[in-house]
Amino acid sequence: MIQPPIDLSRARELLAQAPRIAVLTGAGISKPSGIPTFRDAPGPQANVKPITAMNMTLFRADPPAAWATHWPRVLAMRAAQPNGAHHLLSRLEAQIDARAVAHPETRDAYEFTLVTQNIDGLHQRAGTRQVIELHGTAHKAQCTNKTCKVSFELDVSLAPAVPLCPLCGTAGRPGVVWFGEQLHPVRARLAKSAFLYAHVALIIGTSAQVYPAAGYAQEARAWGTTLIEINPEETDLTRLCHLSLRVSAEEGLRALMDVTR
Structure with missing residues (x-):
C-alpha cells in the first residue's frame, strides 16, 4: 500500500517514535560552514x-x-566549523541511543545511521558517531603502492x-572517491542496508543526482520507509518524498525535531 503524503505534525510524530532512522546528507548541509x-x-x-x-x-x-x-x-x-544542522543530527542520534537504553529488551531494534556524500568530517566533529563517508575523507591520504595501500592522516x-x-x-x-571511481563496497552495502531497514529517512542538502546514494532513498521508499526531504530547492527525489521542506538544513531539522534553540 502506498503511504500518502504527511504534514509536519505527523512527520514530527514519526521521527520521535522511529526506532531506526537513516540520514543522507549532501553539500547543502555544509555550505553554511563555508565549505x-x-x-x-x-x-x-x-x-x-x-x-x-x-x-x-x-x-x-x-x-x-x-x-x-x-x-x-x-x-x-x-x-571550517560544524554548523547548527550538524549539531542537530548529533542530537538526533543521541535521542535514538537514549531510546535504546530505555528499552534494553529490544535494544538492537534501535539504530541511527548517517550516510554522507561530504568529505569534510564535520558530522564527526559535531559528535555524530555512526557516519558512513561514501566518498571518503579529505583528511586522509592513501598509499598508491599496491602492496601497501595504507591510509594515513594528512599533515x-x-x-x-x-x-x-x-x-x-x-x-x-x-583519500576521496574521484569522479569515475567505484565506492568502497563495504560502505556502499552498509549505507544501502541502513536505508532499506529504516522507518524514517531524512534526505538533507543533496541534489539527489549522484548515484548510488540517490538510489538508496528510492529503494527505501519502495520498501515502505517514510522519506522526508529538507532542501531549499526541488530535487529528483521530491516526488517520492512523503514531506519536502523548502528550507535550509538547520531550519528544517529544527522544525522536524521541534527545537527552538
Missing part, C-alpha cells in the same frame, strides 16, 4: 573543471598538480607538497 562544493574550487584552481582535476589519470601523470587542486579543499575543511603543515606514505615512502593520493 565549497567540488564545483566551486577555491584559489588558483577555481577555473579547473572538477571532472578534469579530480581523477586518477591526472594524479598518475602529475601528482603535484593533483594535490595543488586538493590541498585548498583540505585546508578549507580544517578551518597540513606539509601543504602543498605531495604527502608520502609513512610506511613505504610512496606518494599518497587523496
Whole structure:
C-alpha cells in the first residue's frame, strides 16, 4: 500500500517514535560552514573543471598538480566549523541511543545511521558517531603502492607538497572517491542496508543526482520507509518524498525535531 503524503505534525510524530532512522546528507548541509562544493574550487584552481582535476589519470601523470587542486579543499575543511544542522543530527542520534537504553529488551531494534556524500568530517566533529563517508575523507591520504595501500592522516603543515606514505615512502593520493571511481563496497552495502531497514529517512542538502546514494532513498521508499526531504530547492527525489521542506538544513531539522534553540 502506498503511504500518502504527511504534514509536519505527523512527520514530527514519526521521527520521535522511529526506532531506526537513516540520514543522507549532501553539500547543502555544509555550505553554511563555508565549505565549497567540488564545483566551486577555491584559489588558483577555481577555473579547473572538477571532472578534469579530480581523477586518477591526472594524479598518475602529475601528482603535484593533483594535490595543488586538493590541498585548498583540505585546508578549507580544517578551518571550517560544524554548523547548527550538524549539531542537530548529533542530537538526533543521541535521542535514538537514549531510546535504546530505555528499552534494553529490544535494544538492537534501535539504530541511527548517517550516510554522507561530504568529505569534510564535520558530522564527526559535531559528535555524530555512526557516519558512513561514501566518498571518503579529505583528511586522509592513501598509499598508491599496491602492496601497501595504507591510509594515513594528512599533515597540513606539509601543504602543498605531495604527502608520502609513512610506511613505504610512496606518494599518497587523496583519500576521496574521484569522479569515475567505484565506492568502497563495504560502505556502499552498509549505507544501502541502513536505508532499506529504516522507518524514517531524512534526505538533507543533496541534489539527489549522484548515484548510488540517490538510489538508496528510492529503494527505501519502495520498501515502505517514510522519506522526508529538507532542501531549499526541488530535487529528483521530491516526488517520492512523503514531506519536502523548502528550507535550509538547520531550519528544517529544527522544525522536524521541534527545537527552538
